[in-house]
Amino acid sequence: MSATTISDKALSAQDIPDGNQLSVSFRLLLGLYAIIPLCLLLQLFDGWFWQGFLQHNLPSSPKQFLLFQIIFGTPHIVASSILLVSNTEYLKFYKLKLILMTVAIITAFGVGSLFIPYKALYVTVAAWTVYHVLKQQLGVGRGLYRLPDWVFYLLLWLSVTAGLFVYIGIFLKNSLDVQQLEWIKLVSGSLCVGLICSALLCERYVTTQSGRCFLWSNVLLVLSTFYLFVQQYYFLAILVPRLVHDATAYIFYVVHDYNKHHRQPQNSMYRYAARCHLPIVIVLPLCSFALAFVLQSYGDSAVNAVTEFFFGMEINKAITLGLLGYLALMHYYTEAFTWKQGSPYRRFIAFSK
Known part of the structure; x- marks a missing residue:
């Protein structure tokens, strides 16, 4: 989602043909942050009562847990791609940007990987990932806390x-020595202190209670992730922002698709769903979760079987790294402008408190 400020008019309605519409509820979005106290309680109970069972048995990284990847991360990226390509008018509208970005990705991560060190590429993607996740969450709430640009940024x-720094500390921890890891904790901790102080100083710009709740929920999103990282609950540290981010995205996707297709299906996917009497609100989640499962579980082996048969060779992680990596980068890129005020997507989005 973009960081565009939501006007008072937009809070009640957008350019949607009739009153039978869904809206993005800010209360629902705020409710997603309940994962923060839940994960903190799990960490505390694990230390107090369960003798560190969760810490020792949860994966040290969600990347090691296929089920986690199937539920979080990949599905909402696939859903974003389906939403874009299943609506031909969106493809035509953004065609030039999509082509240019595809060329840029191939150049940077295809040709560039021959010359640029792997860790440099990894940190670049990590930075883009973190920026995408946090800009979405801060941007969605911007219409409520209405901060000046300099404060927001x-x-x-x-x-x-x-x-x-937390991301690097979790996902690259096996390649870091003890001193480097301590420096990462020190730097990220100092930045968290700076974030708290800045939020306290800038809170005076927020005039509504809901705005304050959203502002501090996003601050706590970062602080809780840092705390769980320091406590070595790496799985929970990634789960907190991942769940909030993905669920927020799905709320927007479902509202968009319902408002666009509930009167008259506008593409083949929803026309087929209507013939099967599937509720509109489950179509995109169902398709994206199913496709994510197939790609994650069987994509690489299927491609390897084909390339082995025809060319006598295998392509390592052609789907899980190649295709899904490309879709992820395109997702980060397109989400920066497709949900901005005035975009075709926003015609089918309404907001409510």
């Missing part, structure tokens, strides 16, 4: 920088 960049 101060909080955003403090959050992103702290989040990036």
Whole structure:
């Protein structure tokens, strides 16, 4: 989602043909942050009562847990791609941007990988990932707390920088020595302190209670991730922002698709769903979860079987790294503008408190 400020008019309605519409509820979005106290309680109970069972048995990284990848991360990226390509008018509208970005990705990560060190590419993607996640969350709430641009971007960049160090500390921890890991904790902790101080100083710009709740929920999103990282609950540290981010995205996708297709299906996917009497609100989640499962579980082996048969060779992780990596980068890119005020997507989005 973009960081575009939502006007008072937009809070009640957008350019949607009739009153029988869904809206994005800010209360529902705020409710997603309940994962923060839940994960913190799990960590505390694990230390107090369960003798560290969760810490020792949860994967040290969600990347090691296929079920986690099937539920979080990949499905909402696939859903974003389906939403874009299943609506031909969107493809035509953004065609030039999509072509140019595809060329840029191939150049940077295809040709560039021959010359650029792997860790440099990894940190670049990590930074883009963290920026995408946190800008979405801060941007969605921007219409409520209505911060000046300089305040918004101060909080955003403090959050992103702290989040990036935590991300590196989790996903590259096996390649870091003890001193490097301690430096990462020190730097990210200092940035978290700066984030708290900045939020306290800038809170005076927020005039509504709901705005304050959203502002501090996003601050706590970063702080809780840092705390769980320091406590070595790496799985929970990634789960917190991942669940909030993905669920927020799905709320927007489902509202968009319902408002666009509930009167008259506008593409083949929803026409087929109507013939099968499937509720509109489950079509995109169902398709994206199913496709994510197939690609994650069987994509690489299927491609290898084909390339082995025809060419006598295998392509390592052609789907899980190649295709899904490409879709992820395109997702980060397109989500920066497809949900902005005035975009075709926003015609089918309404907001409510």
